[in-house]
Amino acid sequence: MEIIAVIDVGSYNTRVLIAEQSIDGGINILGIGESKSAGVQKGNIVNVEKASSSIISALRDAENMAGTKISTITASVGGESLRWIRSHGVVPIVGEEKLITRADVQELLNSAKAIRIPADRQIIESFVKNYKVDSTNDIEDPIGMTGVRLEADVNIATLSKVNLDNLVRILENQRVEISHFTLGIQGVTQSVVTEEEAELG
Numbered sequence: 421m422e423i424i425a426v427i428d429v430g431s432y433n434t435r436v437l438i439a440e441q442s443i444d445g446g447i448n449i450l451g452i453g454e455s456k457s458a459g460v461q462k463g464n465i466v467n468v469e470k471a472s473s474s475i476i477s478a479l480r481d482a483e484n485m486a487g488t489k490i491s492t493i494t495a496s497v498g499g500e501s502l503r504w505i506r507s508h509g510v511v512p513i514v515g516e517e518k519l520i521t522r523a524d525v526q527e528l529l530n531s532a533k534a535i536r537i538p539a540d541r542q543i544i545e546s547f548v549k550n551y552k553v554d555s556t557n558d559i560e561d562p563i564g565m566t567g568v569r570l571e572a573d574v575n576i577a578t579l580s581k582v583n584l585d586n587l588v589r590i591l592e593n594q595r596v597e598i599s600h601f602t603l604g605i606q607g608v609t610q611s612v613v614t615e616e617e618a619e620l621g
Contacts, residue, residue: 423450423488427475428496428604429587431460434474436482438490451486453478463499465586472590479594492597495587497544498604501580507532507546510571518566520553525563525570532574541578545603549573577603 422441428434438451455477459470483489509532513520529546537543551559553567562570579601588598 425490425493427493434478436478438482438486451482453481464583475590492599495598495601496604497601503578505576507535507574513568520562520565540581542581544577544601547575
C-alpha cells in the first residue's frame with residue numbers, strides 16, 4: 421500500500437488530504453484536514469508565520485484522522501503569480517521501425533521545457549496543445565504511430581519561485597518534503613483555453 425498526501429493552500433482555505441493507494445489502483449481516503457487560510461492573498465503567501473499556522477493546523481488534523489505521520493506531500497499550487505510560456509518541442513524518431521514510444525513523448529516535453537525562464541520563476545507543469553508527426557497535424561496521441569519527426573506546441577506553467585520556496589520551508593519545518601508541485605484545477609483549465617476563447621472570456 422502506498423500513502424499519498426496532497427496539500428492545497430488557497431486564499432480562503434487550506435486543505436490536506438491523506439489517502440492510501442491499493443495494489444489494484446484504488447484510492448481509500450484516510451484523513452482530511454481543513455483550516456481557514458491566513459497570510460495568503462490571491463494564492464500567494466504574504467505572511468509566513470500566519471500561513472504556517474494554517475498549514476500546520478490542516479496537516480495535523482489530517483494526520484490525526486489518518487492515524488499516521490507523513491513525510492512527503494504533493495502541493496497543488498496556482499494563484500495570481502501563474503504565468504504561461506508557449507514553447508515548441510521537436511525530436512527525431514530513431515530505430516528501424518520508427519515507432520513513437522512514451523520515451524519519445526517525454527523527450528519531446530523535455531526539449532520544449534529546455535528554455536530560458538526568469539530566475540524568479542519555476543516551471544510547474546507542461547501541457548501539449550497538439551502533436552505533429554511528420555506533416556500530419558492535430559494528433560491526439562502519437563504513441564504507437566510511425567514517423568521520423570515528432571513535434572508539439574506546449575504550454576508551460578510557471579509560478580513565483582519566492583512563493584513556492586516559502587511553502588517548501590514551512591513544510592520542511594514540519595519535516596515534510598514536497599515531492600512535486602502540481603497545478604490546481606483553475607490553472608489546468610487555463611492551459612486548454614485558446615487565444616480566441618480567452619478573448620471571448
